[in-house]
Amino acid sequence: MKILCLNTDDAVWKHWCQTVDTDANLVRTLTMPDLYRAVENAPSSFRYCFVYLEDEGFSQQVEEVVALRSVFSQLKIIVFPNQSSQSAALRLFSAGISGQCAPYIGKEQLSLVLSVVDSGEIWGGKAFIQKLIQQSAVTAPSFESELEDLSERELTVAQLIAKGLTNKQIAIEMNITERTVKAHLTSVFKKTNTKDRLSLALLAQSRHTML
Incomplete structure (x- = not known):
């Protein structure tokens, strides 16, 4: 073994x-x-x-x-x-x-x-x-509302983060540069009050579960 x-x-x-x-x-x-x-x-x-x-x-x-x-x-x-x-x-x-x-x-x-x-x-x-x-769910009940302010591209970035993709992989998937991915992430972190990829991924996963 x-x-x-x-x-x-x-x-x-x-x-x-x-x-x-x-x-x-x-x-x-x-x-x-x-x-x-x-x-x-x-x-x-x-x-x-x-x-x-x-x-x-x-x-x-x-x-x-x-x-x-x-x-x-x-x-x-x-x-x-x-x-x-x-x-x-x-x-x-x-x-x-x-x-x-x-x-x-x-x-x-x-x-x-x-x-x-x-x-x-x-x-x-x-x-x-x-x-x-x-x-x-108890500690973060407002997942849905926290994602409402995201643009379509920002939401896509969040969803790809939830799937475990790296910035490079996201850039390839969305046909954009890694620099643009980082810019989107900075905006997403600010709009969703998340501090890292882990908390953002949980946020996006929760939204997917509720849909």
């Missing part, structure tokens, strides 16, 4: 190596581009993909995992965030990841997680995800 890993923390990596079953082969990558190359070179070789989310650049890493999931939909991705974030969990589960665990998860619990994921279920369960969605 081969498990592709993105892990930049040596202590967490050592723990993973000691926690997985003896028949597991962990393949470590240190950057997202390296992980992409590993999947592209052997698309059917990896049974799971473990991604450690460190504190620095946390929101950006969440969006990178969303993009990874959109490109490689067959990957069973399990994230191991180093911080607790309700919005990040909602974003990741909405994008279709298979589970979320603590970085220093125990051996027996990890075995249970993988068993659940193997069965086609999501670690955390549907009730957990529904609770996240309900809590998000």
Whole structure:
């Protein structure tokens, strides 16, 4: 059993190596581009993909995992965030990841997680995800009104952000320059009172759900 890993923390990596079953082969990558190359070179070789989310650049890493999931939909991705974030969990589960665990998860619990994921279920369960969605709705009830002031192009940018696309990918999709994408994003952040791509993506996802 081969498990592709993105892990930049040596202590967490050592723990993973000691926690997985003896028949597991962990393949470590240190950057997202390296992980992409590993999947592209052997698309059917990896049974799971473990991604450690460190504190620095946390929101950006969440969006990178969303993009990874959109490109490689067959990957069973399990994230191991180093911080607790309700919005990040909602974003990741909405994008279709298979589970979320603590970085220093125990051996027996990890075995249970993988068993659940193997069965086609999501670690955390549907009730957990529904609770996240309900809590998000309570903390941000005015999603629809916050998007009403966006122009058609700005709304398109927000929707593509929700799909996990990068600025470059959005530029290609909309046939505009990356500079124009950034200008649209600056305007969108201001009009929607969002501060980053993660909060904007949740906003756009909520609108899509209500339509």
